[in-house]
Amino acid sequence: MFSHFFYTLKAKGLDVxxxxxxxxxxxxxxGLAKSSLTAFYYMARSILVKSETEYDKFDMAFEEEFKGxxxxxxxxxxxxxxxxxxxxxxxxxxxxxxxxxxxxxxxxDKDDVETKFKNRLKDQDSEHNxxxxxxxxxxKTSFGNTGGNVGGIRVxxxxxxxxxxxxxxxxxxxxxxxxxxxxxxxxxxxLRKLRQFSTKLxxxxxxxxxxxxxxxxxxxxxxxxxxMERPRKNSVKLxxxxxxxxxxxxxxxxxxxxxxxVHKSNHYKEVKTYYFHNCxxxxxxxxxxxxxxxxxxxxxxxxxxxxxxxxxxxxxAAMAPEELYSKDGxxxxxxxxxxxxxxxxxxxxxxxxxxxMNPKMAIGDAPWREAETAIKNLLPMYxxxxxxxxxxxxxxxxxxx
Amino acid sequence: MGNQFNSTADYVASEQLMASVNIAIALEKPxxxxxxxxxxxxxxxxxxxxxxxxxxxxWNIKSTTKAQDGLYMYDTIQRLYDGQFGEEGVDDIARYIKxxxxxxxxxxxxxxxxxxxxxxxxxxxxxxxxxxxxxQMEFYIHETKRTVKAKQRPIVIITSxxxxxxxxxxxxxxxxxxxDFPDRNLMEEIVRTHYPxxxxxxxxxxxxxxxxxxxxxxxxxxxxxxxxxxxxxALQIGGISADRIKKELPFVGVVVKxxxxxxxxxxxxx
Numbered sequence: 001m002f003s004h005f006f007y008t009l010k011a012k013g014l015d016v017x018x019x020x021x022x023x024x025x026x027x028x029x030x031g032l033a034k035s036s037l038t039a040f041y042y043m044a045r046s047i048l049v050k051s052e053t054e055y056d057k058f059d060m061a062f063e064e065e066f067k068g069x070x071x072x073x074x075x076x077x078x079x080x081x082x083x084x085x086x087x088x089x090x091x092x093x094x095x096x097x098x099x100x101x102x103x104x105x106x107x108x109d110k111d112d113v114e115t116k117f118k119n120r121l122k123d124q125d126s127e128h129n130x131x132x133x134x135x136x137x138x139x140k141t142s143f144g145n146t147g148g149n150v151g152g153i154r155v156x157x158x159x160x161x162x163x164x165x166x167x168x169x170x171x172x173x174x175x176x177x178x179x180x181x182x183x184x185x186x187x188x189x190x191l192r193k194l195r196q197f198s199t200k201l202x203x204x205x206x207x208x209x210x211x212x213x214x215x216x217x218x219x220x221x222x223x224x225x226x227x228m229e230r231p232r233k234n235s236v237k238l239x240x241x242x243x244x245x246x247x248x249x250x251x252x253x254x255x256x257x258x259x260x261x262v263h264k265s266n267h268y269k270e271v272k273t274y275y276f277h278n279c280x281x282x283x284x285x286x287x288x289x290x291x292x293x294x295x296x297x298x299x300x301x302x303x304x305x306x307x308x309x310x311x312x313x314x315x316x317a318a319m320a321p322e323e324l325y326s327k328d329g330x331x332x333x334x335x336x337x338x339x340x341x342x343x344x345x346x347x348x349x350x351x352x353x354x355x356x357m358n359p360k361m362a363i364g365d366a367p368w369r370e371a372e373t374a375i376k377n378l379l380p381m382y383x384x385x386x387x388x389x390x391x392x393x394x395x396x397x398x399x400x401x
Numbered sequence: 402m403g404n405q406f407n408s409t410a411d412y413v414a415s416e417q418l419m420a421s422v423n424i425a426i427a428l429e430k431p432x433x434x435x436x437x438x439x440x441x442x443x444x445x446x447x448x449x450x451x452x453x454x455x456x457x458x459x460w461n462i463k464s465t466t467k468a469q470d471g472l473y474m475y476d477t478i479q480r481l482y483d484g485q486f487g488e489e490g491v492d493d494i495a496r497y498i499k500x501x502x503x504x505x506x507x508x509x510x511x512x513x514x515x516x517x518x519x520x521x522x523x524x525x526x527x528x529x530x531x532x533x534x535x536x537q538m539e540f541y542i543h544e545t546k547r548t549v550k551a552k553q554r555p556i557v558i559i560t561s562x563x564x565x566x567x568x569x570x571x572x573x574x575x576x577x578x579x580x581d582f583p584d585r586n587l588m589e590e591i592v593r594t595h596y597p598x599x600x601x602x603x604x605x606x607x608x609x610x611x612x613x614x615x616x617x618x619x620x621x622x623x624x625x626x627x628x629x630x631x632x633x634x635a636l637q638i639g640g641i642s643a644d645r646i647k648k649e650l651p652f653v654g655v656v657v658k659x660x661x662x663x664x665x666x667x668x669x670x671x
Contacts, residue, residue, distance in 0.1 A: 015569075017573050019573055019574075020573055023428055023430065026428060027424055027427065027428055030427055030428075032420075032423070032424050032427055032428075034420075039420055042417045042420050042421065043420060043424055046420070046421040046424055046425075046576050046577055046578050047424065047428075047576055047577075049577060050433070050569075050572035050573070050575065050577045051435075051572070051577070052435060052579040055579065192525070214477050214478065214481075215477065217481070218477045218480065218481055221484075222481055222484055222485060
């Protein structure tokens with residue numbers, strides 16, 4: 001049942017597994033939806049959705065799937081089967097007359113229904129840009145006053161439930177979506193993905209393995225037998241390069257959060273942070289103020305920070321193409337004979353894993369943002385959001401040869 | 402179905418929450434509860450236990466907790482001691498196997514409620530280590546070659562503060578419910594259960610300020626229910642008249658804990 005809904009959920013980006021779907025079917029067959037659309041909504045959500053960040057997607061899928069079904073809250077078994085989308089699609093294609101004749105079948109005064117229905121449809125048009133509405137009939141006053149309900153669902157007066165479509169329509173979980181720009185805690189969580197535990201590091205066995213020692217000793221009849229092991233250490237080294245140019249000022253807070261998260265995540269073997277202005281040239285700066293002289297040579301960085309460093313470049317890549325391609329330097333001084341683009345290519349050659357995080361990345365292709373597009377083609381670029389950072393971390397953890 | 406959870410005298414659950422609990426019970430799956438701190442996640446388990454008159458077993462998770470801790474512990478050190486002093490029964494390993502909270506819940510003759518509190522505090526891998534046990538409701542004690550199997554499948558309630566992401570495999574087995582932050586009406590009800598005699602105007606003013614602060618965009622740590630309750634208590638004890646609340650923000654430190662937030666609040670409120 002509702003297999004179409006399953007695919008709608010998938011299409012909205014919800015990763016519903018088959019086992020969850022089966023649990024949902026089981027719940028249906030146990031009658032846990034209690035013949036109410038709202039209970040059905042909450043039941044489906046609690047079984048199929050496992051994070052409040054996904055609630056919004058679920059709401060949207062639910063609305064898309066079941067929008068246009070309007071009834072008072074009660075649902076019978078028969079209505080549940082009507083709610084099943086394949087059937088509904090057929091019904092949707094029937095024209096007004098046909099379903100008015102459906103009305104007739106259940107002995108409702110046709111004219112009355114027709115006028116009320118037309119009024120209803122008019123009202124809905126102004127709110128919803130039309131669409132085809134299927135009207136559930138329970139032999140009750142199907143076209144009763146539906147007030148300002150978003151989905152056109154009426155709330156049963158006494159259940160105390162919020163109408164499913166009110167909930168859906170309000171999109172109150174929008175703020176939880178994890179594609180919105182992140183805060184500190186979530187940053188740290190994402191950064192935690194960047195770990196590569198290794199006991200293969202070339203370090204002596206210095207840690208006393210207490211559990212094994214006790215076990216061995218006991219097995220040994222009480223004669224002490226000590227077990228040592230190598231400490232497990234994260235072997236990831238991180239190089240953070242941040243743009244602190246003028247166009248980045250609106251994101252200062254965000255960068256500050258990222259910076260703090262990186263430094264609070266003290267599980268890295270080594271963390272280095274440098275700053276640049278718009279693009280990386282022959283120098284990178286030690287402080288965000290990017291003052292002349294307070295810098296290190298980019299080539300020094302290449303030599304001293306080896307290729308195993310994982311590099312996160314943060315910047316909006318918003319510069320004039322001339323700035324990216326000019327060999328003569330920018331207003332801050334010479335470039336060392338190479339254009340910004342060439343410096344970036346050098347970066348790519350020197351480090352195995354680089355990602356570019358962009359706080360205001362265009363969605364999809366944006367050829368008019370020339371510099372951004374050029375850099376995107378060179379380095380994997382992700383938006384500076386929870387999802388973006390996660391993807392970037394996964395990218396950084398990929399093995400490259 | 403005999404097991405139906407309803408609101409109790411001292412815990413008001415929303416309909417959705419009750420539905421989720423009952424779905425979890427009916428489907429015999431763990432119920433995962435998330436929500437902002439102070440939304441009554443832990444209280445829920447107690448309320449469920451009360452409502453169904455069942456025993457509640459609480460397993461508090463700390464950052465050092467391992468899955469094994471919940472199953473059983475083999476007290477090797479005690480055995481070592483006993484061995485050295487020639488106590489009776491040292492050869493009986495079973496004497497040194499102590500069941501953890503999960504084991505306790507499995508061994509119980511009657512169905513119990515098992516609360517695994519703040520599962521996100523533990524290591525990232527912790528939930529994965531419990532998959533089999535929560536699915537099959539059994540585990541195996543290697544030392545004694547005994548399988549502990551749930552006599553009555555416990556009702557498992559798990560809370561999380563979303564400090565860590567839980568693994569997908571684990572999530573797939575759970576029923577999930579996110580407790581929304583209480584709206585004004587519910588909040589009023591909650592405050593009144595604590596202070597039934599709170600002054601009408603004072604409550605209204607304090608809640609205005611509270612929700613204003615929560616709605617400020619730059620607030621780092623949003624104040625929670627318990628902070629509002631503390632604040633109202635402070636206002637009452639301090640004998641602050643209601644008209645001063647918005648103007649002076651007395652004792653606002655009870656609600657706002659961070660320096661940056663305090664500056665922000667003062668800036669916005671004046």
